[in-house]
Amino acid sequence: MSHSFHLYQLQKIDTQLDQGAARILEIKTNIDGDRRVQDAQTLVDESLAGLKAAQAQLTKIEQETAAKRMKLEQSESSLYGGKVKIPKELQDLQHEVSSLKRIISGLEDQQLEAMMKVEEDQAKCESAGKHLVRIQGESASDHAVLAGENGMLAALMERLQIERAAIVNQVDSVFLEEYARLRKNKRGVAVATLSEDTCSACGSLITAAERQIARSPTQVSHCPSCGRFLYGG
Ligand SMILES: [Zn+2]
DSSP, X not given: OOHHHHHHHHHHHHHHHHHHHHHHHHHHHHHHTOOHHHHHHHHHHHHHHHHHHHHHHHHHHHHHHHHHHHHHHHHHHHHHHSOOOOHHHHHHHHHHHHHHXXXXXXXXXXXXXXXXXXXXXXXXXXXXXXXHHHHHHHHHHHHHHHHHHHHHHHXXXXXXXXXXXXXXXXXXXXXXXXXXXXXXXXXXXXXEEEETTEETTTOOXXXXXXXXXXXXXXXXXXXXXXXXXXXXX
């Protein structure tokens, strides 16, 4: 087999290895960058914190209401108990009773609002929890698919490396060095093929004489325009 053919084979393998490495990197970036579960967990944490605050607010209002009710009971029992006889004191007690009733009524409104807020936050927590479970499932399944692809790519690349080593053994080191240099300088493509009568890499027209050299099994030819190895098949 000609050097030209081996270089062409080498290029095919290296292109596949490049694509495999790029995909493996992309898979890693996708898995590492997947913030879905963390975001859903943050939502759960935030809604739990909101519920806790709403429950604390409700408890505070309930305690305040209970304290005012107790005070009202005491004032009413003094008012109607018959022990207080001085008109001024009775009047003060009456004022106190009606003032406490107003305050309690206001607190009851607040309590109702606080209860509604607790219910609302409980619903939010429940929905955030369900969302988290669903996202965990989706993410795990997506990652499993990616891990499977990663495993297949790794195995393919291992096989390609073995093939590559076998080909490298058959190519002169002078050509290998030039190949490596071209790969480095020509965006990974060191070997172009003939695409009808043009270079597949740079699109330049290749003359009939040059095409003949490119197709020769004994010669190694280059694209006169981009300088890449030119393989004519
Ligand atoms: Zn070219």
